[in-house]
Amino acid sequence: MTVANGMGTAIFPAHFYNALRQKQNGIAPWPIMEELIAIHGENRLFLGSKPTTIMDSYKQIVLTLGHSVADFSANLRKRKLRPSKNGPRGLKESSPLSEIFRQNWTVEGNVVIDKSALTLHRVEALLTEQALDEEIAGNPVSKRVRHKMAVSKQLSPLDLLDALMVSIPRELPKLQYDYFELHRQSIGVLRKVCAEMDEDFKRYIGEGYLENESQLPFLGPYEHGDKSPCVQAVEPRN
Numbered sequence: 001m002t003v004a005n006g007m008g009t010a011i012f013p014a015h016f017y018n019a020l021r022q023k024q025n026g027i028a029p030w031p032i033m034e035e036l037i038a039i040h041g042e043n044r045l046f047l048g049s050k051p052t053t054i055m056d057s058y059k060q061i062v063l064t065l066g067h068s069v070a071d072f073s074a075n076l077r078k079r080k081l082r083p084s085k086n087g088p089r090g091l092k093e094s095s096p097l098s099e100i101f102r103q104n105w106t107v108e109g110n111v112v113i114d115k116s117a118l119t120l121h122r123v124e125a126l127l128t129e130q131a132l133d134e135e136i137a138g139n140p141v142s143k144r145v146r147h148k149m150a151v152s153k154q155l156s157p158l159d160l161l162d163a164l165m166v167s168i169p170r171e172l173p174k175l176q177y178d179y180f181e182l183h184r185q186s187i188g189v190l191r192k193v194c195a196e197m198d199e200d201f202k203r204y205i206g207e208g209y210l211e212n213e214s215q216l217p218f219l220g221p222y223e224h225g226d227k228s229p230c231v232q233a234v235e236p237r238n
Helices: 002-007 011-021 031-040 054-064 074-078 096-100 120-132 140-152 157-176 179-196 198-204 213-223
Strands: 105-108 111-114
Touching (some): 002 179, 002 213, 011 031, 011 054, 031 179, 120 140, 120 157, 179 198, 179 213
């Protein structure tokens, strides 16, 4: 996830993919991207919900890349992009289990050190997610553990294990999602789009518009403009 956030190979490709899906002859589903959207939700990847037109996609990508509403103006292509101080929108951790375990393991030298801390806050976050999950909320084990936590604010080791056993089957897809493969596929799409639109970028932005590949996602507003050839762009493939 850190790589996808750092290189912009999650948020913008999701918008680009969604925009191409809105065409009358929309592209085929992109499995790894559909999985990402399902895991993180439309609220995180988009601004509330998926845009349904090319221009709405353009407006959303301007905002998610860290620009202001003023950057919607028609002469955007004739001036440099102006990133906000907050920077582009990124993914956030979506699994309480990873908060409990993954983020608390570190490597020092060649030794893996367990620094996990089962804090009250993290356990409560796990149980809250169970309560909000329609498939888990009615589980008798989960209900018993949640009730005990609400009453006493403490759980035995066996109670915690019971709670984890309820959540793990639902959380596994989030924990197993291959962000490196997402990055590989997304960077391939962005490279191909950049190659096919090279002459357009030179005309709209100027020679030397791309210093390095970390800037690929920031070409997004130019690709989403109302007359942009991005609507003819290539289909993402595995």
